[in-house]
Amino acid sequence: MAIVTLGFGYSTMEGVAAGVAMAPTSVGIALKLLMEARQLDQDFGQTIIAAAFLDDILSLILFLMLFSLGTTGEFDVMTLVVKPTLAIMFLCFGAYLGAKVFPHRMDQFLHWLDDRLKPPREGEFSQTQECHLGLMVALLLLYAVITWWLGSHLWGCFV
Amino acid sequence: MSFSGVKGSVTIWSRQTKRLTQWMMRMFFAGTVAFSIPVAMLFEAQAFFYGTILGLIACIGTKLASGLWYGPARWVIGWAMVGRAEFAYLIAQMALAYELISPEVFVIVIWALLYATIMAPAGFIYALDKHIQRLWAEEAAEEQDAADAAAREADFEFAGGERGSEEGEGVKQRKSALGDMTPVLAPSVQFLEQYDKRGQLLLENPTSLRLRIVFRQKPKKSLENIFVSPKFSLVKLGAFRDQNSINTMYGLRCVERMAYEDLRQLRRDIFSKTGGGVGFPDILEVQYLPPVVAPLHHGLIKLTITATTDKESNAVMDSAVKVLSRSDYYILQMNFNANPEGTTIMTCIAWPLPQVNDGTVEGMQNARNSGTKRGSAQGSDTSSVLGAGRIATPVVQDIGVDKNKYYMDNAIVSEDVESNICSSFPLLKRNIKDMLVNSEEQRDVNVTSELLIFDVDPLRHAVSLPIPNRMYGPR
Numbered sequence: 001m002a003i004v005t006l007g008f009g010y011s012t013m014e015g016v017a018a019g020v021a022m023a024p025t026s027v028g029i030a031l032k033l034l035m036e037a038r039q040l041d042q043d044f045g046q047t048i049i050a051a052a053f054l055d056d057i058l059s060l061i062l063f064l065m066l067f068s069l070g071t072t073g074e075f076d077v078m079t080l081v082v083k084p085t086l087a088i089m090f091l092c093f094g095a096y097l098g099a100k101v102f103p104h105r106m107d108q109f110l111h112w113l114d115d116r117l118k119p120p121r122e123g124e125f126s127q128t129q130e131c132h133l134g135l136m137v138a139l140l141l142l143y144a145v146i147t148w149w150l151g152s153h154l155w156g157c158f159v
Numbered sequence: 160m161s162f163s164g165v166k167g168s169v170t171i172w173s174r175q176t177k178r179l180t181q182w183m184m185r186m187f188f189a190g191t192v193a194f195s196i197p198v199a200m201l202f203e204a205q206a207f208f209y210g211t212i213l214g215l216i217a218c219i220g221t222k223l224a225s226g227l228w229y230g231p232a233r234w235v236i237g238w239a240m241v242g243r244a245e246f247a248y249l250i251a252q253m254a255l256a257y258e259l260i261s262p263e264v265f266v267i268v269i270w271a272l273l274y275a276t277i278m279a280p281a282g283f284i285y286a287l288d289k290h291i292q293r294l295w296a297e298e299a300a301e302e303q304d305a306a307d308a309a310a311r312e313a314d315f316e317f318a319g320g321e322r323g324s325e326e327g328e329g330v331k332q333r334k335s336a337l338g339d340m341t342p343v344l345a346p347s348v349q350f351l352e353q354y355d356k357r358g359q360l361l362l363e364n365p366t367s368l369r370l371r372i373v374f375r376q377k378p379k380k381s382l383e384n385i386f387v388s389p390k391f392s393l394v395k396l397g398a399f400r401d402q403n404s405i406n407t408m409y410g411l412r413c414v415e416r417m418a419y420e421d422l423r424q425l426r427r428d429i430f431s432k433t434g435g436g437v438g439f440p441d442i443l444e445v446q447y448l449p450p451v452v453a454p455l456h457h458g459l460i461k462l463t464i465t466a467t468t469d470k471e472s473n474a475v476m477d478s479a480v481k482v483l484s485r486s487d488y489y490i491l492q493m494n495f496n497a498n499p500e501g502t503t504i505m506t507c508i509a510w511p512l513p514q515v516n517d518g519t520v521e522g523m524q525n526a527r528n529s530g531t532k533r534g535s536a537q538g539s540d541t542s543s544v545l546g547a548g549r550i551a552t553p554v555v556q557d558i559g560v561d562k563n564k565y566y567m568d569n570a571i572v573s574e575d576v577e578s579n580i581c582s583s584f585p586l587l588k589r590n591i592k593d594m595l596v597n598s599e600e601q602r603d604v605n606v607t608s609e610l611l612i613f614d615v616d617p618l619r620h621a622v623s624l625p626i627p628n629r630m631y632g633p634r
Contacts, residue, residue, distance in 0.1 A: 003212065003213055003216060003217050004213065004264060004267070007212070008209055008267070010261070010263075010264055013259060013260075014259070014260045014261060014264045017254040017259040017260045017264070018213070018251075018254075018260060018264055018267070018268050018271075019217070020250060020254070021247055021250045021251035021254055021260075021268050021272075022213075022217060022218050022243070022247060022268065022271060022272065022275075023247075023250075024243065024246045024247045024250065025222070025239075025240050025241075025242060025243065026242040026243050026244030026245070026246065026247070026276075026279075027239070027242065028242070028244060029242050029279065029280045029283065030239040030242055030283055033280075033283060033284060033287060034287075039287070039291065042232075043232075044229065044232035044235055044236055044290075047229070047236060048235075048236060048239040048240070051236075051240060052239075052240070053160075055240070056246060059246075059250065060250075063250050063253070063254070066254075066259065067253070067254075067257055067259065070257065070258075070259045071257060071259075094160070094161060095160065097161060098160045098161035098162070098163060098164065099164065102161050102162060102164060102165055103164030103165055106162070106165040107165060107166060110165075110167075125171075125174075125175075129167065129171050132165075132167060132168065132171050133171050133172065133175050136162050136168060136171075136172060139161055139162075143161075158160060159160055159161060
């Protein structure tokens, strides 16, 4: 921001926007290389992944706040404080569900389904797997809609 | 993230959405970011100059600095955080669309992001390689220290507590506790014969040492040509490949009995030589495999395991190695074919380790019973592989160069013998399947087996099965 504003002589808003645009981190290449080198389970591997995800989410929150400020020019408490706070709470709640509840409950549910649905033919997807995929897509859409109300559907994609 | 802990999610998602996602992303970013870049402005000198400054300082420098507090892995962390991809471009484009930034600033940001996108992979690979090499060097140094300490202690014990030039703290304490005491009972000659002067256990059959060496890519030079010694030679037993690496199995053939520490030294040599980049810059790891005795044998089984995995395909191989080792099987060779969608096909040649089978009816009965109970046929004798009462005469083939001659004549391996073999190993197959299914990584596993018979010392004549050229087969 300082370089764009002070060094290049553009406005503060442009400097902040440029800074926000450069904030997100892509973890794709790092993830692939860490997996190849089998270092993903190391402390630094987990640090990279966690930091990259956090980076993206915070960048998005920051951008939406910036967007709100830049377009209306007013400090709207609901947009700048309440909704981002609710969004962060929702992200934490989603992370808790993903870490503590879903692995066990979904496993139970899928096994329950597996016992009741037809076994797959060789090389084909089973009906349980199709249900599994459907649940993932449904949850993705649900989270995207919820976070859209809070500011951006993209937050839901991270949950 | 919600389904990251649910088994099978990664496989199912990637298999079903891979192609669709690829094309959707291409179209999405072409329609948003790509066509919104003012190409004419992009190549203006000022935009390029400002973009370079912004890229090197704000985009790369600040991210590198973010990892400085992290200790030895700081540069790995820093370079990993430098990476930028579609998301950053998308935010820049959204800022442009909502007129938060002018086209001039947008172009500068694009240049800065391009610098990060291009430089991040190279910097990260370099930092990661350096870090891994340092970890290996530390591990090798720790092993060396531990080995030195053990050698000093063994030296001290061997000499009755009176010898030992370099004494560590532990040795001094023990010596102090022993005082001038001398052993009441001298060790027997037979006992001493098992050890060298350093107290190292001498291995009667050093071929029991096997190494699995994992390469990132196919090595240009064979390890056998590098580790030439009058005491031992490395013999390549086989190789298989998975998605990311080539796993090579070596056996160690020794001319004379060797101390265990010498064998450990070999492993350290491999670390140091490969770490130094002498033809092997891409080595990933060197592992010991479970020790086995390699006898002359003529009864082998061939297992084909097909598994759908959720995680790394290596898990299939590791699980199979574990089960076969527990079941007294020596894995001679594996071929491995995995596709990125999670299906792994592993072909494994293994032979049962020799057990006491005196040839009597009772002995063969015991061998058969124990084989059934433990899921393995005991004995290298074909008769015990086949089960008591079914003695097949093995055909001894000169393996020469024609590897097809390994297979027994079709007339002898008739269908009923094959079916008998397959029925001899139901528990073994079930064990493998159970373990793979229960290892939380596989959802679908199928195991088949067939009999191969030949007479060959695998450490003298490496057995080879064709490795599939195509790693990623279409579904």
